Amino acid sequence: MQTFEQQKEFGLFINNQNKVTEQKLNVLDKYSLEPIAQVAHAGKNDVEEAVQGALEAFKIPLSPYERYQILQKAAARLREEQEAFANLLVKEVGKPINEARGEVSRSALTLEIAAEEGKRIAGEGVPIEAAPGSENRRAYTVRKPVGVIAAITPFNVPLNLVCHKIGPALASGNCVVLKPSDATPLVALKLAEIFKKAGLPSGRLQVLTGNGAEIGNWLLENNEVDMFTFTGSTSVGKYIKQNAGLRKVTLELGNNSASIVHHDTNIQAAAKAVAQKSFNNAGQVCISVQRVFVHQSIHDEFVQHLRAATESIQVGDPGKETTDVGPMISEEAAQRVEDWVEEAVQEGAKVQVGGRRKEAVFYPTVLTNVTEKMRVSYDEVFGPVVCVESYTEEEESIQKVNNSDYGLQAGIFTNDLNFALQAAEEIEVGGVIINDTPGYRVDHMPYGGVKNSGTGKEGPKYAIEEMTEEKLIVWNR
Numbered sequence: 001m002q003t004f005e006q007q008k009e010f011g012l013f014i015n016n017q018n019k020v021t022e023q024k025l026n027v028l029d030k031y032s033l034e035p036i037a038q039v040a041h042a043g044k045n046d047v048e049e050a051v052q053g054a055l056e057a058f059k060i061p062l063s064p065y066e067r068y069q070i071l072q073k074a075a076a077r078l079r080e081e082q083e084a085f086a087n088l089l090v091k092e093v094g095k096p097i098n099e100a101r102g103e104v105s106r107s108a109l110t111l112e113i114a115a116e117e118g119k120r121i122a123g124e125g126v127p128i129e130a131a132p133g134s135e136n137r138r139a140y141t142v143r144k145p146v147g148v149i150a151a152i153t154p155f156n157v158p159l160n161l162v163c164h165k166i167g168p169a170l171a172s173g174n175c176v177v178l179k180p181s182d183a184t185p186l187v188a189l190k191l192a193e194i195f196k197k198a199g200l201p202s203g204r205l206q207v208l209t210g211n212g213a214e215i216g217n218w219l220l221e222n223n224e225v226d227m228f229t230f231t232g233s234t235s236v237g238k239y240i241k242q243n244a245g246l247r248k249v250t251l252e253l254g255n256n257s258a259s260i261v262h263h264d265t266n267i268q269a270a271a272k273a274v275a276q277k278s279f280n281n282a283g284q285v286c287i288s289v290q291r292v293f294v295h296q297s298i299h300d301e302f303v304q305h306l307r308a309a310t311e312s313i314q315v316g317d318p319g320k321e322t323t324d325v326g327p328m329i330s331e332e333a334a335q336r337v338e339d340w341v342e343e344a345v346q347e348g349a350k351v352q353v354g355g356r357r358k359e360a361v362f363y364p365t366v367l368t369n370v371t372e373k374m375r376v377s378y379d380e381v382f383g384p385v386v387c388v389e390s391y392t393e394e395e396e397s398i399q400k401v402n403n404s405d406y407g408l409q410a411g412i413f414t415n416d417l418n419f420a421l422q423a424a425e426e427i428e429v430g431g432v433i434i435n436d437t438p439g440y441r442v443d444h445m446p447y448g449g450v451k452n453s454g455t456g457k458e459g460p461k462y463a464i465e466e467m468t469e470e471k472l473i474v475w476n477r
């Protein structure tokens with residue numbers, strides 16, 4: 001029998017079986033741009049079969065401890081197969097090997113945290129007897145799984161962001177129909193195999209590959225789907241919310257993260273941190289640093305350090321141990337970033353480093369003289385580009401951060417406690433990171449945005465709250 005790595009054709013994963021379809025989809029190596037495999041292209045019937053199978057599975061409950069054991073086994077297996085998963089991420093995402101290993105180890109941790117949180121799902125006592133006339137009553141709440149959850153995920157972190165959905169969903173007793181990104185479906189299929197080996201009963205996790213808009217619409221039309229958990233672009237997120245009716249929706253969407261760098265900070269350390277978190281995964285990270293507001297008194301020194309840190313980055317083949325930045329997800333994506341940078345330059349921005357492209361590789365780029373009217377500042381670049389602007393007053397820096405349609409996370413580098421806490425209070429985002437970049441995330445923290453960055457939280461404990469319904473039970477004694 002072929003190993004997963006030897007296989008060149010992959011079916012849908014429905015009811016723990018491989019289901020081949022006539023129509024197929026090519027998956028490319030993102031650096032060589034050569035096809036590496038073909039995956040199935042789900043039709044409407046396949047989507048219905050997957051949802052029906054999930055619904056049937058939901059009728060046979062698993063105890064919290066059984067779910068815990070399965071998730072722990074899957075996590076252990078993920079750790080054992082770290083290198084195989086990492087190599088797959090190198091190929092289908094173009095993610096540098098060291099970063100890919102990091103994603104696999106975070107993914108295992110995400111499943112482990114979900115396993116633990118699944119044992120702690122609890123309601124609360126409600127002092128209902130405090131109401132006049134209710135003296136003889138007692139009340140408490142319990143949390144119930146919603147049922148069948150459609151999970152739709154993006155290309156950029158295709159293993160850990162899948163684990164952030166299926167981990168909490170399975171831990172809380174739900175069944176999941178997963179639709180991974182068309183560009184990066186292989187790690188999701190390999191993960192499903194791991195869950196099968198870990199003993200997950202048939203139907204609790206279904207994986208549908210194919211066209212996002214088609215599968216998305218068929219899932220939206222299917223009333224047996226109880227909830228949508230989506231990570232991806234703001235436009236698709238809005239579409240799902242508009243069409244989900246009264247069903248629950250969690251949306252983790254786009255962003256153009258900002259960092260404030262105040263004059264009292266360690267300038268070189270801040271510049272190094274910004275360079276690292278602007279360019280990892282070729283800037284294709286939703287909390288990538290895109291906008292940096294630097295106090296005018298340290299602007300030039302900061303830019304000098306940022307330029308030096310950027311120039312030292314190794315760009316190229318993601319399979320090489322020494323590579324820091326690999327290709328973007330496609331040549332078109334890199335071309336789009338090149339166009340936006342050229343447009344900014346025509347509008348007066350200055351390229352300090354980078355600004356050039358070779359096929360799907362866009363070189364890490366630092367722009368200065370950027371204004372908030374430029375697309376590279378107000379829109380989501382989702383590429384290896386960082387824009388530096390200056391400010392003079394503290395309040396002005398906060399306003400600049402808030403002058404955005406997005407609000408996922410922001411960062412502030414300062415030793416002034418009052419300024420840090422004032423900024424933390426006033427910045428309109430889901431999370432403020434003091435003395436680090438907005439790119440900081442660990443997997444058990446509450447994570448999610450405001451404004452066009454979405455609604456609802458992830459991090460297993462918080463995702464479980466989204467994926468369960470609170471139910472009140474009142475006993476008239």
Ligand SMILES: NC(=O)c1ccc[n+]([C@@H]2O[C@H](COP(=O)([O-])OP(=O)(O)OC[C@H]3O[C@@H](n4cnc5c(N)ncnc54)[C@H](O)[C@@H]3O)[C@@H](O)[C@H]2O)c1
Binds near residue numbers: 155181211217233453
């Ligand atoms: N906030 C977060 O936590 C977070 C994390 C990662 C990525 N993102 C965002 O994701 C975006 C990049 O990822 P992407 O290009 O894969 O996003 P995308 O919106 O193009 O695709 C995301 C997923 O949605 C599917 N899809 C496409 N059209 C659909 C439709 N009409 N209905 C239902 N599903 C549909 C795709 O096939 C894919 O699986 C960026 O905007 C980035 O900021 C956000």
Ligand SMILES: O=C[C@H](O)CS(=O)(=O)O
Binds near residue numbers: 157284287441
């Ligand atoms: O792209 C956004 C991700 O949520 C960031 S992370 O990989 O989870 O840190």
